[in-house]
Amino acid sequence: MSLPSIKTLLAVWLGKGIACVNRTLGRGGTSLPGMAALKVDPALIKKLVSQHRQVIVVTGTNGKTTTNNILAGILIRAGYRVAWNRAGANMKSGIATALIENTSLLGKARTSTALLEVDEATVPLVLADLQPAIMVVTNFFRDQLDRYGELDKTVALIAEGAKKIPGLKLILNADDPLVASLAQRTGRDSYFYGVAASRWVSRVPEQVREGCHCPFCSHCLEYAYYHFSQLGNYRCPQCGFSRPPVHWEAVDPDMAPGITFYLQEKEERWRLSLPLEGYYNLYNVLAAAAAARFMGIDQKIVAEAVRTYTPQTGRMEEFNIGGKRVLLVLVKNPAGFNQVLRSLLLKEGPLNMVIAINDLDADGKDVSWLWDVNFEMLAKAPVGKIICTGLRGADMAVRLKYAGIPEEKLRIIDDREEAVEEGLNLIGPGETLYVLPTYTNLFPMSKILSSRQGKRK
Amino acid sequence: MEIKIAYLYSHQLNLYGDRGNIIALCRRAEWRGIRPVVVEIGLGEKADLKEYDFIFLGGGSDREQQIITADLLRYKGHSLVEAVEEGTALLSICGGYQLLGQFYRTATGEEIKGIGLFNAYTVAGKGRLIGNIVIETEIDGFKRMVVGFENHSGRTYLGAGVKPMGRVLAGYGNNGEDGFEGAVYKKAWGTYLHGPLLPKNPFLADLLLRQALEKRYGPVELVPLKDGLETLTHERIVERFGKKKKKLFAGILSKI
Structure with missing residues (x-):
């Protein structure tokens, strides 16, 4: 590997210095070190991330941080050395901060896997630099629209970005029509996870539903059932777009106390328990487990890491x-x-x-x-x-x-x-x-x- | 007494909490013993809008707007214009406002025909106009500030016969150039102040409520409500965002 440039070293030192001051003052600032370092070396993310053997990106509107942290727990238990933005700072500055933290003073990465939660509007800006092998997408809900314009545009930009990464594998939420549409829109190899119908589903929609229209032909989608928002079992009566068959399905979920469910993989079915509440966390643990299984991590390791997961702030x-x-x-x-x-x-x-x-x-x-x-x-x-x-x-x-x-x-x-x-x-x-x-x-x-x-x- | 509200395209035009306006109108009617009846009228449905006291259209994303424009021209536009001419009150926001104009010219130069209730047209602009906005308007002879949030790429220009809703104190308004915001024709209002406009501006909510009730009941006097929380919210927005940004330097000086 070539030696890092002076500029890169200065950027890393500055970032580390600010992080150190932050820690001493007891501040939780997770963006500032990266922001300052990127001012010194705008290509810092690319330089640090390229030293990793594999890069995994987690994006979507909700559940990124939880999904990312559960997955990090699994990877670490499986022996990976992981750099990840655990506190959920997921724009360029937060990504840089996480990478700097895992870089030596000589500018060398101490980790071999970069697991990065990336804000959905930031994805198109950083995908080319990150060159991820895997991208996990949770869901696309309406979120902080004043920064992004509308949802359709954001999803289109992510699809454009993903198209340009050769060999990228997508792990997608089959229950969200907007997320599932990424498979066709990007032409990338896609693997799906989803939640089976259970006593928790509803036959009627909620008031807030973002993806009412088919992402391909704009016709109104028909639903056999809803989980929440636009997540459910959908089908377009006009063009036939529908919930794709899933590789990993959560079956028989039980919600209290904590989340327990069976993960159906092909003919096999095994049990997972997570010490968190809320139906939405079922999707987060499912997404993390799907990505881990895709990477070939043993079921026992996944189950154990999930069982002992401790939530981050908030x-x-x-x-x-x-x-x-x-x-x-x-x-x-x-x-x-x-x-x-x-x-x-x-x-x-x-x-x-x-x-x-x-x-x-x-x-x-x-x-x-x-x-x-x-x-x-x-x-x-x-x-x-x-x-x-x-x-x-x-x-x-x-x-x-x-x-x-x-x-x-x-x-x-x-x-x-x-x-x-x-x-x-x-x-x-x-x-x-x-x-x-x-x-x-x-x-x-x-x-x-x-x-x-x-x-x- | 009752107020009959037509909520057009509630499933498509529901961006940014626009339904907050329906909630506000209904509650403020109920608190006065007036019964609100909300009828949601969706795609492909014909409706005689003259039967209603109030019509509401919210904002939507670009894709949804094209579907709606076609549907409006085909099924409801004629009846909507007649209703307004006969005294029905109307509030249209952002995308809904744009398609009640003469036309919308897209970035590629294509002109999408509107229903022409407002003598106004909209042109797609470069960059979105986003942020808190405060305008000054006159209601019942009093100058009032109306607060809200705007987020639009279309620039709207008013023609003859239609008045602006107010003058922009801070923010962009119709087009970011002429200093005006919104459109008023008879009792029809169009504005870029999206989301929960009415609960943040209770006096405007009551004006629309009165205008709607007038159609069937003649001039109505509304019982005043306890608007402490609404007024506090309104005042805080005026305080934080009501001033033009040129005072930044003075602001820094005052802090030293």
């Missing part, structure tokens, strides 16, 4: 503050928020929540999406109080009012720490407070909760 992270339970869950778009609400409705006892909505770049500047979330389902639930915070806390409160939540159950508290404090006052020992932040509220909230947890110990 992916159903749990805190214990003086006997009171706090669950921190990231919310970022209608499909995800609906899923979170639905899983909360399965719980017993009054629902007390802190919802923190921001409108910065990483959250999406347009908060209109709050009106596509089906908060109406809370109107009949045993809601205690809902505290709204963040830059757009007032918008959140208005949305809840129009969803039919009585105004006396709503409070706006701008200061995040005060909002959490007030939330904790609402509940008794053994009860649960749900804290639901958008992206830029996630790490501050996590920090507040960690320090409150620490104090009581």
Whole structure:
């Protein structure tokens, strides 16, 4: 291998320096080191990633971070040395940060596999540099549209990018028509995963459905059943496009407590358990298991890594503050928020929540999406109080009012720490407070909760 | 009393939380003892829109918009124009607004015919106009600020006989050039302020509600509602985004 250029070395050193300062100050910044390093050497990602034997990309709207982290856990257990962006910083800067972290001071990669979660709008920009062998796609929901324009365009750009990578293998969600359409649109070898019909499916659609039209002929798709949003068993009556046959199917899922299901592979069927909640996480573990099996990793290793998975910040992270339970869950778009609400409705006892909505770049500047979330389902639930915070806390409160939540159950508290404090006052020992932040509220909230947890110990 | 609302193409034109406007109108009617009746009218369905007090069209992606334009011209356009001429109130947003104009000229120069309710036309532009927007408009003789969020690549230009909805204080508006936003013809409103426009601007919601009820009941006085949360949200947006960006330097100075 040729020696790294001075520019590359400077970039790596700068990135490492900033990361070190960040750590010392206790900040969770996962973009800044990469951002600064890319200023010094714009070709840094390509230079660092090309030192890896294989590159795997995980993209889609929801579930990227969880899928990526579960897969990382499996690969590590199987003996791979993996560089991955674990905290979900998935634009160019976050990718660079993850790579720098796993590079020596001499500019040499210490890892041989790069497992990168990539923001769906960033995929077209970095695919040529990454030259991945495998790309896993989770789903395409409406998300932070103000950055991207519309969904159709994003998917078209990803397809264009994938077409240009020779030998790329796609691991696709068969239940999402937009994702499944990538097989034909790119002409790349594609392998599908999906969830079988069970007692969890519904015959009627939800209000929010992104891919109502056939991706090929625009005719309205017909569904035998829905899982949620546009995920389900679909068929186009006009051109015949339909849910493709799957290589890996989740069968007989059981949701409480934790997720348990059988993975059907050809004639074989084996059991997987994941200590997470929420139907959407079934898709995440399925996607990760499918990719691992595609890579030839042993069933036992997959099952064991999945069983011992621990969630990252905000992916159903749990805190214990003086006997009171706090669950921190990231919310970022209608499909995800609906899923979170639905899983909360399965719980017993009054629902007390802190919802923190921001409108910065990483959250999406347009908060209109709050009106596509089906908060109406809370109107009949045993809601205690809902505290709204963040830059757009007032918008959140208005949305809840129009969803039919009585105004006396709503409070706006701008200061995040005060909002959490007030939330904790609402509940008794053994009860649960749900804290639901958008992206830029996630790490501050996590920090507040960690320090409150620490104090009581 | 009741208000009969035609919600056109609810499955296709539902981008960015546009249904928030229907929710807001219904709730604000219910809170006053007025019964809202919402009828969703989809692709391929014929409807006599003159029977309705209020018509709503939201925004959609480009692909959906082409399907809708064809359907509108074929099944509903004529009836929609008649309804507005006879006093039905209407709100159209973004894509819905564009296809009520004379035509939409795409980037390749192709002209897609609209139904011509508004004497206005739209041209595809380079780059999207995206961001928070605040406009000033006059309602019942009072100057009011209307807040929202816009995200469109089409540039709309108004012709004779149609008034803008307001003057842009911050943001782009119809085309980012002439400083105007939206269109008003009789009781039909078109605007680029997408998503939940009405709950963020409760006075506008009530104006539309009054205009809709007038058709059957004559002039109506609406009981005032407790709008504390709505007003707070509105004020915060005006405060954060209502000023032009040229004051950046002054902003920095004031912080020192």
